[in-house]
Amino acid sequence: MARILDRRRLVPNLHLIEVEAPEVARKCRPGQFVILMPDERGERIPLSISDWDAARGSVTSVFLTVGTSSHKLSRLAAGDEIPVYVGPLGRPSEIENFGTVLLAGGCFGIGAIYPLARALKKAGNRVLTVIDVKARYLLYWEDKLRAASDRVFIASRDFALDSKQYVPAKIEEILGAGPKVDRVIAIGCTYLMYSCAMATKPRGIKTIVSLNPIMVDGTGMCGACRCTAAGRTKFACVDGPDFDGHEIDWDELFKRRKSYFDDEIRSLCYWERKEFP
Amino acid sequence: MAEDKKELSPDAKARLKAEYGREWRQELRKATPLKDRMKAERRKMPERPPEVRNKDFREVNLGLDAEAARAEARRCWDCANPQCVSGCPVGIDIPSFVKLIEQGKFLEAAWKLKETNSLPAICGRVCPQETQCEDLCNVKKATGRAVAIGNLERFAADFERGSGKIVIPPLPPPTGRKAAVIGAGPAGLTVAGDLAKLGHKVTIFEALHISGGVLVYGIPEFRLPKAILKAEVEYLKRLGVEIRTSFVVGKTATIDDLRADGFEAFFIASGAGLPNFMRIPGENLVGVYSANEYLTRVNLMKAYDFPNYDTPVFPARRAAVIGGGNVAMDSVRTAKRLGAERAMIVYRRSRQELPARIEEVHHAEEEGIEFHFLTTPIRYLGDEAGHVRAMECLKMGLGEPDASGRRKPVPIEGSEFTTEVDMVVVAIGQSPNPLIPQTTPGLTMGKWGNIDVDWKTMRTSLEGVYAGGDIIRGGATVILAMGDGRIAAAEMDAYLKARPRS
Ligand SMILES: Cc1cc2nc3c(=O)[nH]c(=O)nc-3n(C[C@H](O)[C@H](O)[C@H](O)COP(=O)(O)OP(=O)(O)OC[C@H]3O[C@@H](n4cnc5c(N)ncnc54)[C@H](O)[C@@H]3O)c2cc1C
Numbered sequence: 001m002a003r004i005l006d007r008r009r010l011v012p013n014l015h016l017i018e019v020e021a022p023e024v025a026r027k028c029r030p031g032q033f034v035i036l037m038p039d040e041r042g043e044r045i046p047l048s049i050s051d052w053d054a055a056r057g058s059v060t061s062v063f064l065t066v067g068t069s070s071h072k073l074s075r076l077a078a079g080d081e082i083p084v085y086v087g088p089l090g091r092p093s094e095i096e097n098f099g100t101v102l103l104a105g106g107c108f109g110i111g112a113i114y115p116l117a118r119a120l121k122k123a124g125n126r127v128l129t130v131i132d133v134k135a136r137y138l139l140y141w142e143d144k145l146r147a148a149s150d151r152v153f154i155a156s157r158d159f160a161l162d163s164k165q166y167v168p169a170k171i172e173e174i175l176g177a178g179p180k181v182d183r184v185i186a187i188g189c190t191y192l193m194y195s196c197a198m199a200t201k202p203r204g205i206k207t208i209v210s211l212n213p214i215m216v217d218g219t220g221m222c223g224a225c226r227c228t229a230a231g232r233t234k235f236a237c238v239d240g241p242d243f244d245g246h247e248i249d250w251d252e253l254f255k256r257r258k259s260y261f262d263d264e265i266r267s268l269c270y271w272e273r274k275e276f277p
Numbered sequence: 278m279a280e281d282k283k284e285l286s287p288d289a290k291a292r293l294k295a296e297y298g299r300e301w302r303q304e305l306r307k308a309t310p311l312k313d314r315m316k317a318e319r320r321k322m323p324e325r326p327p328e329v330r331n332k333d334f335r336e337v338n339l340g341l342d343a344e345a346a347r348a349e350a351r352r353c354w355d356c357a358n359p360q361c362v363s364g365c366p367v368g369i370d371i372p373s374f375v376k377l378i379e380q381g382k383f384l385e386a387a388w389k390l391k392e393t394n395s396l397p398a399i400c401g402r403v404c405p406q407e408t409q410c411e412d413l414c415n416v417k418k419a420t421g422r423a424v425a426i427g428n429l430e431r432f433a434a435d436f437e438r439g440s441g442k443i444v445i446p447p448l449p450p451p452t453g454r455k456a457a458v459i460g461a462g463p464a465g466l467t468v469a470g471d472l473a474k475l476g477h478k479v480t481i482f483e484a485l486h487i488s489g490g491v492l493v494y495g496i497p498e499f500r501l502p503k504a505i506l507k508a509e510v511e512y513l514k515r516l517g518v519e520i521r522t523s524f525v526v527g528k529t530a531t532i533d534d535l536r537a538d539g540f541e542a543f544f545i546a547s548g549a550g551l552p553n554f555m556r557i558p559g560e561n562l563v564g565v566y567s568a569n570e571y572l573t574r575v576n577l578m579k580a581y582d583f584p585n586y587d588t589p590v591f592p593a594r595r596a597a598v599i600g601g602g603n604v605a606m607d608s609v610r611t612a613k614r615l616g617a618e619r620a621m622i623v624y625r626r627s628r629q630e631l632p633a634r635i636e637e638v639h640h641a642e643e644e645g646i647e648f649h650f651l652t653t654p655i656r657y658l659g660d661e662a663g664h665v666r667a668m669e670c671l672k673m674g675l676g677e678p679d680a681s682g683r684r685k686p687v688p689i690e691g692s693e694f695t696t697e698v699d700m701v702v703v704a705i706g707q708s709p710n711p712l713i714p715q716t717t718p719g720l721t722m723g724k725w726g727n728i729d730v731d732w733k734t735m736r737t738s739l740e741g742v743y744a745g746g747d748i749i750r751g752g753a754t755v756i757l758a759m760g761d762g763r764i765a766a767a768e769m770d771a772y773l774k775a776r777p778r779s
């Protein structure tokens with residue numbers, strides 16, 4: 001059992017969850033994730049680690065409400081307990097002085113790039129951060145990211161914000177404007193990561209993505225998380241989650257992520273009928 | 278043939294002999310003449326009818342009742358030289374427990390079993406008795422039908438559990454020594470129990486959220502009800518064992534971290550959790566599972582009760598399971614239970630070579646499982662959504678015997694054919710889990726990714742670190758894992774007691 005210390009809505013559909021997990025907090029590195037189960041009948045779902053506090057013994061993630069598990073999580077409150085919280089899983093991201101690193105985050109990835117920004121900055125990099133939001137009211141952690149980055153750009157389709165473009169176009173614009181970028185790291189929904197990788201491919205800039213295939217155990221035992229990188233099958237939970245975005249078989253990933261599409265809808269409807277009769 | 282006929286230690290022989298000579302045993306032997314014992318038919322294990330049981334997950338075998346158990350026990354001659362014992366990897370005093378059953382002393386029989394086997398209710402259900410104890414049974418030599426040792430083992434253990442009279446042995450004063458057990462499968466549970474009974478403070482670290490290893494995530498409810506495992510785990514807790522679930526050693530903390538936290542001895546029992554694939558085209562299509570994933574979804578996550586439980590699993594119409602071992606049988610029988618119209622075993626060798634237990638094969642056939650021998654898939658074909666829709670196979674012939682002594686399957690050229698399937702489960706074996714080796718510097722590994730140990734002591738290349746079960750053997754059996762645990766626990770006890778106080 002793990003105790004929830006905080007659970008609050010950041011912006012519509014995106015929530016923060018902070019969990020008491022001293023061992024995980026002691027051990028975790030940027031780029032790793034946890035697996036949790038919202039209740040005894042729940043599914044084991046992976047969430048990236050967005051922050052941690054070793055002294056307080058806590059670990060924070062940001063999640064998007066999509067299906068049953070994330071909806072269940074969004075209804076928990078500080079003091080509640082969840083039956084499974086295990087981590088830190090996956091290999092930590094490579095952190096060294098690459099020179100200039102461009103980070104791109106969208107959706108829960110805005111949270112997930114934060115520890116990377118912090119660590120890369122500390123390692124001596126110039127950190128350029130692009131936050132992708134559909135509209136202004138979906139922006140969160142801008143201040144945290146500004147504090148951890150050299151520059152922050154906002155990619156958005158909201159006319160109230162300056163850019164009015166989706167993140168790959170923004171990346172093109174930044175790269176076109178001249179600064180030499182040595183590495184790009186993109187975290188968010190599969191489509192965002194895919195399109196960032198496509199945007200940087202012609203320029204040959206190494207682009208790391210944090211893959212999000214369906215997982216069960218997260219320890220290499222089941223193979224649910226298989227994906228193909230450079231023509232070879234990998235288990236994302238132990239070989240990743242970071243991979244070179246130019247080597248990924250994206251079509252396979254998109255399809256495998258949709259494996260249980262009908263079941264997920266059925267599950268959510270079933271849960272909603274029970275919760276909101 | 279018995280896979281593993283063991284020469285008993287002089288100690289074990291002496292113990293058997295002393296028990297054999299006891300007065301009550303002599304009298305019991307005299308009470309029924311051999312020819313009467315030989316006349317009795319082997320008692321059949323009562324089973325639920327195939328067409329009923331293949332639709333649900335309740336246990337197939339119902340267990341002998343007391344009368345049948347005593348009658349079955351009476352078939353045993355109580356031999357002066359009991360061969361069965363050398364067929365048991367842990368050397369259970371089989372005649373003693375069987376004769377206690379004959380006498381109606383069922384609880385005593387269970388205690389006798391527990392002297393050498395801490396999980397008899399489990400072994401009685403899943404051990405391959407037909408190639409171990411029962412294969413060497415003298416009654417089998419004389420009549421063709423061995424004493425049903427496994428069924429009797431199960432009976433005694435179930436009786437004890439049902440009686441509510443599970444005794445907690447008197448525990449010695451705490452030694453103040455801390456031992457860490459990594460993995461809560463049969464190997465780890467055995468070591469934990471043994472060390473706790475010797476007064477050590479034991480903590481089990483388990484990656485998953487429920488203890489039991491393969492016994493909980495792999496072997497299905499219809500063969501091994503989870504309640505049995507739960508009772509065993511409760512028993513360990515009552516012995517003072519602490520269990521930390523959702524703790525991945527190598528990730529949450531390394532062995533070195535645990536050492537720094539005051540653990541002095543370690544037993545690595547992390548199993549053979551890495552699923553093997555065939556590396557053929559289409560293996561990553563949606564609907565192609567490893568057996569581990571398929572069984573974990575169904576058993577551990579209870580996907581058979583979706584949407585009451587949140588984890589889904591494909592309900593196949595035409596399911597193909599690749600492989601011929603227990604894992605394949607469990608997978609294919611699971612697919613049938615989840616509603617598959619056709620549930621097929623696709624195995625590259627012939628019936629004679631099937632590595633699964635005979636009882637499982639027999640049960641599978643009764644339940645309407647199809648067997649396709651001498652066949653191997655070479656490619657999976659998908660539809661537009663990337664979901665498997667067919668598989669292309671090759672027919673095989675049998676060539677010369679290979680290293681395992683089994684005839685090697687050789688492809689027959691031009692024999693390709695395609696068959697429609699909407700789910701595939703790959704059950705061709707597991708390799709040792711690499712997580713701990715990767716994060717434990719100095720641990721010497723064998724060439725199959727297994728941890729190297731000294732087989733007499735289960736000691737690894739690192740001071741105070743022992744290992745056993747599937748992580749040293751690759752996919753083996755429950756009883757061998759437990760046997761390793763027994764040896765390791767004794768060694769760890771000696772090691773802990775000899776250590777200077779810091
Ligand atoms: C390494 C990793 C890190 C992730 N980090 C985050 C994060 O920080 N924040 C966040 O919001 N999301 C993250 N995800 C995705 C998150 O796990 C899914 O959104 C979540 O499982 C959805 O569950 P659900 O029941 O709410 O939705 P469902 O309705 O069950 O599923 C919605 C979609 O989520 C995916 N999904 C479903 N079950 C799983 C599963 N067991 N494992 C992985 N994906 C699944 C499927 O592709 C599905 O189409 C991460 C995924 C991975 C693999």
Ligand SMILES: Cc1cc2nc3c(=O)[nH]c(=O)nc-3n(C[C@H](O)[C@H](O)[C@H](O)COP(=O)(O)OP(=O)(O)OC[C@H]3O[C@@H](n4cnc5c(N)ncnc54)[C@H](O)[C@@H]3O)c2cc1C
Pocket residue numbers: 403404405459460461462463464465482483484485488489490491492495496524525526527546547548549550572603604605607634710712713745746747748752753754755756758
């Ligand atoms: C489907 C199936 C059916 C089988 N049927 C039979 C049968 O009928 N008869 C028989 O005798 N044998 C059978 N076997 C084989 C038998 O189950 C195994 O040989 C036995 O379970 C091995 O025991 P173990 O303790 O070594 O490992 P496991 O049972 O594999 O347990 C290992 C445990 O360690 C945990 N773990 C792994 N890594 C870590 C880590 N880093 N940190 C913490 N914990 C970790 C795992 O989660 C797991 O719980 C079957 C196996 C399968 C898969």
Ligand code: SF4
Pocket residue numbers: 364365366367368369371394400401404405406409410411426427430756
């Ligand atoms: S443990 Fe297995 S081999 Fe030993 S007596 Fe029991 S059934 Fe037979």
Ligand code: FES
Pocket residue numbers: 214215216217218219220221222223224225226235236237238
């Ligand atoms: S989630 Fe099971 S192997 Fe990666």
